[in-house]
Amino acid sequence: MMRASLLALSLLAATPAAAANLVIEPVVVPEMKAVFGRVESRTVTPARARIGGTVREIRVTEGSQVRKDDVIAVVVDDKIAIEMSAAEARIKALDSQMTNARTELGRAKQLLERGVAAQSRLDEAQTAYDVIVNQVAAAQAEKAVIEQRAREGNVLAPASGRVLTVPLTVGSVVLAGEEIARIASGGYFLRLSLPERHASEIEEGQAVQIGQRGLSPAQAAQVGAAKEGRVAKVYPEIEEGRVIADVEVTTLGDYFVGERTLVRIPVGKRSVIAVPPGAIKTVHGIDYVRIAGEAGEQDVAVIIGEPVTIDGAERIEILTGLHAGDQVVLP
Incomplete structure (x- = not known):
């Protein structure tokens, strides 16, 4: 009796797991366009001299963090x-x-x-x-x-923020109202510039994907892995064939003003055929997907595209090799 049970268990262990079939159906996904967004400050406030005289002391440099009413320079008459x-x-x-x-x-x-x-x-x-x-x-x-x-010879910071520029040096002669420093305050946002053919597709409130900092091709492939933002404003005027849009991002405090970062923004929709990553196997550099047909199962060579997200699940786009109605064998 015990030998028969052990034999039955060994046969069950040797039997491969049952495979499931996925019927291919085209799915509509957003068409994403990769562009560079420029970090801008919501407000840039100049700190100005209130009297004319000679700059005796400068207490900040480019990049310094200041609070409102901090003394950033001293002008002496x-x-x-x-x-x-x-x-x-x-x-x-x-x-x-x-x-x-x-x-x-x-x-x-x-x-x-x-x-x-x-x-x-x-x-x-x-x-x-x-x-x-x-x-x-x-x-x-x-x-x-x-x-x-x-x-009033003490030049005060008009707002809290980061010092962008200090165009003067100690010993410079200034007049009343002359700019001593420029301070970025009020938070940062991303400004996008896209071709005007996408103007009708961009809407306020759309979700965009913000890539990791850096402009290398390796980092370009990681766009969307870092953070998400939303289109806050689309400007009604097209300048030199470009439409301008602002993107709100909550975690841009450590970026430099003027820094560029990769952004993917939806500019339309398209129909794709996609399969789970596990359905693709690579042999000698060629990608295959196993499909079930009347003649049985067979491997079909395919060309894969970019990863897409469908209903919260990651899928791989299939550019060629599969058609609507094919039954993909999933492991």
Whole structure:
């Protein structure tokens, strides 16, 4: 009994697994076009000098990360120090005059109380004292304006982001409003330029495949393996036979502005014949697919194309060798 059971088990183990047949039917898939997308910043804000003068210090370089209101450079106007000294000297002179006017006002009050001076003298002393007080206030306000101008020598970052360019060097003479640095802020996106024949096929919201960084042919074959984006905007104007589209990608923070990367975008649809990767076997450099027919199973030479995804499953496109209705034998 035991020998018979072992013999039956050995026969079952030696029997090949039953094969399944896949009936070939054309499937409509998106037609993908590979293009280069250029990384752009949503906003590029210039940091400008608020006063004219000489650049005394630059605290950032190209590529530096800055936060809003960080001091990125210092502009110094030598005339401000002279104006500040003049304002302080004027305030000291007015303080002395105010002290004298206060003394004269007190003396006029005493003389009026003793009856040896007229009321008009007291009024004159009071008026002179009030004039000096107002002159001191005006001088102090002028000094505050000069101090504010000195503080405005600090060039502040207008927004948080990455410094793109710093066109000046220490010692450069600048005017008020001149650009000290350009800062990319607000996030990045990809800008695509496609031939105008695809304009009617590109729609907002379409999913696109973003390739890995680099422009080599080896990396071109890996397009779509890195990340996915969506068409955010299609511009209505065609420039020099090209239609422009913007692609939103959530993970472009480490890219350089102006860097190019490979993108595959759907520009139409086509009908394909595709089989699972396991149905293809390669012998001496030639690809074969086994099909079942009235005469039995036979291997048919095929030419394969690009991988495609159908209903979430990976398939290999068959360019020639198979037809609709063929029964492919799957292992």
